[in-house]
Each structure stands twice: as structure tokens, then as C-alpha cells.
Amino acid sequence: MEGQRVPFACTIAGSDSGGGAGIQADLKTFAALGVWGCTVVTAVTAQNTVDVLASLTVDTHIISRQMEAVFQDFPIRAAKTGMLPDAATIRTVAEHLPPEVSLVVDPVMVATSGRRLASPESLSAVCAHLIPRAALITPNIPELCVLTGRKTITTTDEMIAAGQEILAMGAGAVLMKGGHLTTERSPDVFLSADEQFIIDGPRYPYEVHGSGCSLAAAITAYLVRGEALPDACREGKMFVSCAIRDAVPALSGRRMVNPGSMISDAIPRRK
Incomplete structure (x- = not known):
């Protein structure tokens, strides 16, 4: 019997030992949306919802071999990037990404605490090698400020002006996340x-670890399922809003995005 046809996507990112962000969140999101997830691990971290205790960058030779392995054997139509720890990693990923693969870039540059994660060399590499290659880039407001050299962005009009600069760098489109705005929604x-629109969503009264990872992964999943990019962004926003609504608390009290909540009702529970 012919095997079931399943869409494939790839996440190129760091490992989060707490399972709330990074490759783990991406794979949970892919699975929830019926997509087979392949991985290229760029860094191994010892982290939870509170802190990153240690981090090890994967050698670029291993990164390139991982990319060779997954792209030569799986029909991957779209990939997303997350944590790319240095400029050498960014150049390696850009060099080994097949030209026919759509790329969603989640520019992991600023921690939730506000600490800047990207070195000047990494920022230059993202602008030179990834943004011109990206079908979509998904910055939050602090990342948008870093990419465009702004000190603050406080309105959607200012987001649009910054987004125009991202398009001028060569990106196909940009989805700017408004979670850092001081608005009710x-x-x-x-x-x-060709298009400009706002995707509104609820605001929950707590921070969630991994929401940006899950959003970019959901958009990537909808792309490989055949959705056009604007629709994939709309669907991805709805998906991650539900995953934030059903976020899982850790012992710290901080919550982790829960992509599996949309399929959990279908799993039989023991009485």
C-alpha cells in the first residue's frame, strides 16, 4: 500500500531543553498541523523558562552536513530559522539552503528580558545573507528596532515604516509582531x-516562552500545506493565539506555549 503523503518542513534552530521554545516548540507545532518536521540543530542549550544555564554552538561542518542530509532525502518546500548563534552559522545556513525552498526567518536577537543576543557581526550577516533570501521575516518590536536602528517603536504606523526598511533589504514580506505594544489587543x-494589513489577536495577561518560535513554525507549516503567504500568516496568528491561551506553567510560574493543545482533545484519556 502506498505510504501516506505528508508535507515536510524543516526547522533550523537551537535546542531548548525545557521544550518550550526552539526546535522542540517547532516540532510540536509542525506535528499539531500535520506536517513532518526535519531538524538542523544549530546550538544545544541548557535552559528553562527562567534562564539559559549553558549553550554550545554546533560546528558549522555539522550544520552543513545536517542540511545536506535532510534536503537530499525529504521533499521540503519551506524551512524556518530560529536561533543562529553567530555569523559563521548564518553564512553556512544561507549557503546550503536550496534555492527552491521558501524561507521564514524568525530573527532571534533579543531575549524576553531585553538582553540583546545578536552580536554586530551576526546582525550584519542576517541583513546580508538571510533577509534577501527570506520569503518572510517575523520580528517582534525589539528585534525590529535592532534591524532598523530605531530606539523605540510604539505604534502600528511606526511598525509599518520600519517594515518598509526590511522590505528594502530584500525580504519578500515581513510580519511584525505587536506583543510589545501597550495596546489592549x-x-x-x-x-x-503588494499587501498591507493588520492581524488582530487577544492579549493574555502573562508572558509566554516560545510564542515567536511557534508562530514562525505554524506559518511554515501552512506554507507547505499549500496556503498562500498572507493566509498562512493569518492562520498562524490564530494558531499561536490558541497555543498562548492554553500555555503550560512551569515551576517558576512562567508559561510555555502549548502547540499541542489543539489536538489534545482527540487523545483518549485514562479514567
Whole structure:
């Protein structure tokens, strides 16, 4: 009997030992949306919802071999990037990504605490090698500020102006996340050469670890399922809003995004 046809996607990111972000969150999101997830691990971290205790960058030779392995054997139509720890990693990923693969870039540059994660060399490499290759880039407001050299962004109009600069760098489109705005709702702004619209969503009264990872992964999953990019962004926003609503608390009290909540009702429970 012919095997079931399943869409494939790839996440190129760091491992989160707490399972709330990074490759673990990406794989949970892919699985929840019926997509087979392949992985390229760029870093191994010892982390939880509170802190990163240690981190080990994967050698670029191993990164390139992982990419060779997954892209030569699986029909991957789209990939997403997350944590790319240094400029050498960024150049390696850009060099080994097949040209026909759509790329969603989640520019992991600023920690939730506000600590900047990207060195000047990494920022230059992202702008030179990844943004021109990206079908979509999904910055939050602190990352948007870093990418465009702004000190603050406080309105959707300012988000749009910054997004125009991202498009000028060569990106196909940009989805700017409004979670850091001080508004009652949480508006994301989609911008491309042809379209501009706001995707509104609820704001929950708690921070969630891994929401950016899950959003970019969900958009990637919808792309490989055949959705057009604007629709994939709309569907991805709805998906991650539910995953935030059903977020799982750790012992610290901080919550982790829960992509599996949308399929958990289908799993038989023991009485």
C-alpha cells in the first residue's frame, strides 16, 4: 500500500531543553498541523523558562552536513530559522539552503528580558545573507528596532515604516509582531510589496516562552500545506493565539506555549 503523503518542513534552530521554545516548540507545532518536521540543530542549550544555564554552538561542518542530509532525502518546500548563534552559522545556513525552498526567518536577537543576543557581526550577516533570501521575516518590536536602528517603536504606523526598511533589504514580506505594544489587543502587521494589513489577536495577561518560535513554525507549516503567504500568516496568528491561551506553567510560574493543545482533545484519556 502506498505510504501516506505528508508535507515536510524543516526547522533550523537551537535546542531548548525545557521544550518550550526552539526546535522542540517547532516540532510540536509542525506535528499539531500535520506536517513532518526535519531538524538542523544549530546550538544545544541548557535552559528553562527562567534562564539559559549553558549553550554550545554546533560546528558549522555539522550544520552543513545536517542540511545536506535532510534536503537530499525529504521533499521540503519551506524551512524556518530560529536561533543562529553567530555569523559563521548564518553564512553556512544561507549557503546550503536550496534555492527552491521558501524561507521564514524568525530573527532571534533579543531575549524576553531585553538582553540583546545578536552580536554586530551576526546582525550584519542576517541583513546580508538571510533577509534577501527570506520569503518572510517575523520580528517582534525589539528585534525590529535592532534591524532598523530605531530606539523605540510604539505604534502600528511606526511598525509599518520600519517594515518598509526590511522590505528594502530584500525580504519578500515581513510580519511584525505587536506583543510589545501597550495596546489592549495584540496587533501584528503584515507588509509586502503588494499587501498591507493588520492581524488582530487577544492579549493574555502573562508572558509566554516560545510564542515567536511557534508562530514562525505554524506559518511554515501552512506554507507547505499549500496556503498562500498572507493566509498562512493569518492562520498562524490564530494558531499561536490558541497555543498562548492554553500555555503550560512551569515551576517558576512562567508559561510555555502549548502547540499541542489543539489536538489534545482527540487523545483518549485514562479514567
